[in-house]
Amino acid sequence: MSKEVRVRFAPSPTGDLHVGNIRTALFDWAYARHTGGKFIFRIEDTDRERVTDQYIQGAIDTMKWLGLDWDEGPEVGGPHGPYLQSQRLDIYAKWAQTFLDQKDAYYCFCTPEELEALREEQKKANQAPGYNGKCRNLTLEQQTEFKNQGRSAVIRMRMPEGETKFVDVIRGEVSFDHKFVPDFVLVRADGSPLYTLAVAVDDVLMKVTHVLRGEDLLSSTPRQIRVYQAMGVQEEDYPVFAHLPFVMGKDNAKLSKRNGEVSVSWYRAQGYLPESICNYLALLGWSPGDDKENISMQELVNLFTVDRVHASPARFDPKKLDALNADKIRALSSEEFLERSWNYIVEQNLIENNQGNKEIIASLLPIIQERIVTLNEIPAMANFLFVEQVEIEEESKEMMSKVETKEILQAALNQIKPLNTWDKENLENVLRGELIENRGLKPRIAFAPIRIAVTGSHISPPLFESMVLLGKDRCISRISKSL
RNA sequence: GGCCCCGUCGUCUAGUGGCCUAGGACUCUGGCUUCUCAAGCCAGCUACGCGGGUUCGAAUCCCGUCGGGGCUACCA
Known part of the structure; x- marks a missing residue:
């Protein structure tokens, strides 16, 4: 029996959750549910300058609305909490210290300005940019001297020579030469942890077995693996990585507000069903394999496997979402x-x-x-x-003023006034009888004036049903007013 | 620039060497039906980026090329 699958969705709520985030969340969730494993929801709010409590709450609400329920995370807790990284600072500090003690990490006193200058220089010299290891081997005396100069230090991870190779289940074997993975910062000068530290520590501590996340994180994987090594995690215990293709906007451009609507709360306000959004998003980068595209959440759970996720990015097409939503509404x-x-x-x-x-x-x-x-x-x-009376739409006013129109309305009025039973059959019988059969009018010609008089528009729900709902008095009143 | 990833109709996709004269869905166009609008039904348009290989045979494998994207932060 293999160990239980544990998948996490770990957004950094720097804004409303957008459809790209949610596609990732959906795949994470579907995979956990498909395998009978656990779905963990973790908030990556180590960047408190950009993440706000409002966005965190928004993320929680959106997940709930979509029906992506989590087994461990905010509000429900769990055995490996807390699930907000801002509440786990002592854990990261402890590990950072351990790495320092093990000499896997070191204090770096370079200032942002110096680093910026270094990058400029490297760029000019056409070299791969990245930290040059200047502070790698500082003696205690040198460190003290820097401190006396009033410099503060970040904690940097030492990247040994060699390469990192790992299997991404979607992309196959991927390898990075460490020449292109410079020593990276784990802890800021103010002592707060960075993503590079927190993500790896939490995935290990929360016993995450599968990391399904956006493709933008693919090239940060070697750094994550480096932290695992420093934590003493055995290679067979590394999580399985699967980097999901992007969801993009029109014109191959990255999804953004400028490029169509992206926030899930916007789609919610527009009256899209949550299951339509999930269904549509599921089709971006994944397919059930047969010709059936309109599927329920339960079917998604049953059918979802990572090996059917493919590697190329997908464009978000609101038209298809519309079609799916309309289908789902009809099926209710x-x-x-x-x-x-x-x-x-x-x-x-x-x-x-x-x-x-x-x-x-x-x-x-x-x-x-x-x-x-x-x-x-x-x-x-x-x-x-x-409303008591309707406003006739502008485009129909001319037509409504014609003599022929008035004649039709008068004839219709004469027919419906004496009606005792106000139902669809009676209305249709008398109106068809008079206008179509007796007067020989085409239905579309005959019914348009009545429709407009009654609803105000040449586009409406079916006429007779609408008249029934409106009631006899208001129908007579509106038709009379149009005479 | 360097590193990494990706490349089937306009869009989402099926396709894992022969079943592909490439299938479905959305969009679009035309038609039928029809009290308007929808829905429904029918039909049509349009794709394996390009060039080399490998093979009896390639959308499927390999190489190159071009194109797109990501990363290259004291963001995630």
């Missing part, structure tokens, strides 16, 4: 569609939250379910039911 049961819609409307504050309004929406939902793409379209479609 009427009860569920109502519950989701109403929750969304209330959450976004689009319509006042009371029982009467909810009932109006509930009555409308069945006739608009197959014609909306996102939940935020509901209020506009429902508008005609919430």
